[in-house]
Amino acid sequence: MNDVRFAKSFKKLVEVNGNVQPGETVVIVTDFSMTDIARQLAVAVTAVDGIVSMCIMDQRTLDGQEPPKPIAAAMKEADVIYSPVQYSITHTIAMKEALKNGARAILMTAHNEEVLLSPALLKTDFQAQVPKCKALGEAFLKGNTVRLTSPKGTDLTFSTKGRGVNVLTNIPNPGELAPVPDIEVNVVPVTGSANGKLVIDASVPYLGIGILKEDIICIVKDGFITSMEGGEQAKFLKEKLDSYNDPNCFNVAELGVGMNPEARLTGNMLDDEGIVGTIHIGIGTSLTLGGEIVAPIHYDLIMWEPTIEIDGVVVQRNKEQLFYKPEESTK
Incomplete structure (x- = not known):
């Protein structure tokens, strides 16, 4: 990986998305396949006088697998966490505890040259999207029932009564996640309340599936596919x-x-999930987003042209x- 070629990307990740300040404790969690990215992040952190530790672990075998206990302990003490790893550690108890302790987390699952040089990272004015994200978050908070439809035949209804909203502007406050460059607003359905039909026609950026060749049609009853x-x-x-033998999947x-x-749309998770004009339905674990369900996985199923009511x-x-x-928004 050419250091000069990616210098602008790492500078933005540290100075804009992470907003790392002098003296802040920064923990970079990585695996052996992503150490080049982790090392360049560390250099960018030291350039702004952050105090950086790089924690290297064996590559996880699936998304949502817990990091080793010493790394979880380091995450809990961090002001800022970066996670350049092949398999996501976002939906883990370790991440939940770190956020509870006030960490700001920059999620970099499966980042590669394509993501680091993508317009979604380099061209996006993240600050300019903040008022839009907050406006959608407020709309969800004011309502109780969500209906999703699409030209392909999606028609899903669920309750959000009593749920909070996650507004992921990619410039996180303490206790917040930033799945850079995937700007999104998400909400957790009340467990057991979702019913209807989903037609997934964009991508499933997990398990090597990527961009879909054919639609995936799911029937949902009482909260489960x-x-x-x-x-x-x-x-x-x-x-x-x-294969996980767990209905919560x-x-x-x-x-x-x-x-x-x-x-x-690229087939990469952190590109695809942020596309304006798409929604994604996460399946599996909801605990780290504000729900109650724990599963071995959390995968997102992405669809085009939604209507959201x-x-x-x-x-x-x-x-x-x-x-x-x-x-x-200017008032």
Whole structure:
């Protein structure tokens, strides 16, 4: 990896997204496959006088697997955490405890040259998206019932009564996550409340599936996916989920709304999940997002052209963000 070529990317990750200040404790959690990225991050942190520790672990075998206890302990003491790892440690008890202790977490799962040089990272004005993200977050907080539809046939309804909202602007405050460059707003359905049909037609950026060749059609009853049909990719995904022998893998855990205007469909998780004009339905663990369910996995299923209704009012139709009125945001 050419250091000069990526210098701007690491500078932005540290100075804008992490907002690392002199004297702050920065913990970089990585595995042996990602040490080049971790090392360059460390250099960028020291350039702003942050106090950096790099923790290297064996590569996890699946997303959501806990890091070793010494690394979890280091995370809990950090002001800022970076996680350049092949398999996500986002939905783990270690991350939840670190956030509870006030850490700001910059998530860098499966970052590679393509992500580091993507317009979603380099061209995005992250600060400019903050008022839009907050406006959608407020819309979710004011409502109780969400309905999702799409031209392909999605029609899913669930309750959000009593739930909080995660507004991931990618400039996190203490206790917040930033899945850079995936700007999103997400909410956890009340467990057991989701019912209807999902037609996933963009990507499943996990397990090597990536951009979809054929739609994946899911029937949801009382909060859980009860059937999953489609082509070979759908069959592969269902077989992997079944292999965990845990019904919580099929829990409808999250609605995430893409908010990065520069993001494009690539098959990479942190690009795809931020695309304006998409939503993703997270399945599996919801605990780290504000729910109660713990599962061996958390995967996101991404679909195009959603219409989002909150208490019967349309707040987004495809890329049209009806929830955001710029004139109101300046008052």
